Amino acid sequence: MTPMPPNFSRAALETFIPAENWTSKGAHFASLWEIPQSMKCPLVGTCLSIDDHHHLLKKAGFNVRRICPASLHAAVMENIDAPTRVARRIDTFLKKKYLTSATEWLHSPESAIRKLWETGIQTGELELPLYIIACRSNISQSLQAEVFGTLHMLGHTAKRDLLESRRMIVRLEKLLAEEKELSRRIQKNLKEKTDTLMAKTAELEKWQRLETNTSTSSPREETAKESLENLSERLQRLQDKNQALNQRVKKLETERAEWRKAPQISGSEPAETPIQQTKPHALRPFPPKAEVPDLGYKRVLVVGGRPCMRPLYRNAVETTGGQFEYHDGCIHGGKQTLEARVRRSDIILCPVNCNSHGACGLVKEICRKHGKCLRMLDSSSRSAITAALEKTALQEEESPSVSNPLIAGNRFSKAAEEK
Numbered sequence: 045m046t047p048m049p050p051n052f053s054r055a056a057l058e059t060f061i062p063a064e065n066w067t068s069k070g071a072h073f074a075s076l077w078e079i080p081q082s083m084k085c086p087l088v089g090t091c092l093s094i095d096d097h098h099h100l101l102k103k104a105g106f107n108v109r110r111i112c113p114a115s116l117h118a119a120v121m122e123n124i125d126a127p128t129r130v131a132r133r134i135d136t137f138l139k140k141k142y143l144t145s146a147t148e149w150l151h152s153p154e155s156a157i158r159k160l161w162e163t164g165i166q167t168g169e170l171e172l173p174l175y176i177i178a179c180r181s182n183i184s185q186s187l188q189a190e191v192f193g194t195l196h197m198l199g200h201t202a203k204r205d206l207l208e209s210r211r212m213i214v215r216l217e218k219l220l221a222e223e224k225e226l227s228r229r230i231q232k233n234l235k236e237k238t239d240t241l242m243a244k245t246a247e248l249e250k251w252q253r254l255e256t257n258t259s260t261s262s263p264r265e266e267t268a269k270e271s272l273e274n275l276s277e278r279l280q281r282l283q284d285k286n287q288a289l290n291q292r293v294k295k296l297e298t299e300r301a302e303w304r305k306a307p308q309i310s311g312s313e314p315a316e317t318p319i320q321q322t323k324p325h326a327l328r329p330f331p332p333k334a335e336v337p338d339l340g341y342k343r344v345l346v347v348g349g350r351p352c353m354r355p356l357y358r359n360a361v362e363t364t365g366g367q368f369e370y371h372d373g374c375i376h377g378g379k380q381t382l383e384a385r386v387r388r389s390d391i392i393l394c395p396v397n398c399n400s401h402g403a404c405g406l407v408k409e410i411c412r413k414h415g416k417c418l419r420m421l422d423s424s425s426r427s428a429i430t431a432a433l434e435k436t437a438l439q440e441e442e443s444p445s446v447s448n449p450l451i452a453g454n455r456f457s458k459a460a461e462e463k
Contacts, residue, residue, distance in 0.1 A: 348373035
């Protein structure tokens with residue numbers, strides 16, 4: 045830089061060099077009481093917090109107990125126009141906080157200081173630029189006036205934003221209270237509905253348990269019932285056999301009486317008895333009985349049919365060498381009993397004329413599930429049962445390794461396979 049001629053003053057040079065480009069090696073940072081009056085309030089209010097006000101006044105000997113923030117700021121402003129204890133403490137506090145960083149900007153041109161201030165406005169870092177502009181000795185009054193105006197308007201803007209924010213908070217708190225009340229009502233209504241639903245569910249479960257206990261007997265009762273039925277069937281068979289024997293005895297006694305009453309000639313052959321006269325076939329030998337196929341002690345389950353023909357069903361099964369099992373086809377109490385009996389049986393016979401469509405479908409489903417031999421019969425007569433057992437036994441003897449879960453050797457075979 046070309047040195048200034050000795051006969052030229054700075055005032056003469058100001059007409060040629062703009063104030064923004066001035067640099068001065070004699071610039072310094074003034075004390076708090078030396079800066080312009082318009083910059084004191086913005087500097088103290090921006091760079092000192094309320095706690096700093098309280099702490100510095102207390103150190104200077106002021107009684108700061110129960111003093112509001114506005115009174116603290118007023119007390120500071122009243123004591124910084126001269127080098128008082130308050131002014132010196134605040135000036136020392138500010139220099140310790142900002143002087144080291146501000147020294148780098150001591151000889152910078154005013155344009156750089158203005159740019160630093162504008163950057164601080166954008167980023168919110170105003171304390172250091174404000175301290176430099178307020179305390180540096182060669183800052184122009186126009187920049188200081190601009191800074192003061194900006195801070196003044198920031199105060200109004202911040203006040204307006206603060207008031208708007210508080211109004212918004214009040215509205216939000218009101219909405220929050222309404223939402224809380226609505227949520228409370230919803231929770232109360234939900235709790236009432238939940239309690240009602242739980243009560244109805246408990247009542248429904250209670251009725252279901254009662255219905256299950258009513259419809260399903262215990263295993264001991266079922267066993268006793270089956271034993272009683274077996275004893276009744278055995279008694280009926282014995283009674284029928286006893287009646288047949290009694291008739292046979294009466295018949296033989298009658299024949300013997302007629303034979304004794306017939307006249308006999310001495311020395312000659314005995315006359316022909318009435319038995320020989322009337323029933324010559326009685327002395328003939330019985331024809332050989334046809335061989336009945338044997339089921340090999342397999343368990344046969346008859347589902348449905350006529351309950352009154354149960355003894356005949358048992359006779360037909362036991363005649364072919366099987367074990368008899370019976371289910372009446374009623375599935376109102378559940379399918380557990382029917383499925384248990386199908387599972388422990390080897391052959392299942394299901395007359396379709398004495399069973400409902402649902403029972404027949406359930407029997408087929410259970411037999412497919414457990415791989416059981418099923419025969420759908422078009423009749424519930426004893427002859428149909430016997431024919432089905434004989435055919436099953438013959439098929440077992442011819443191909444014992446072949447398993448056919450669904451066997452229907454009658455006019456219902458095609459319909460059963462389609463179902």
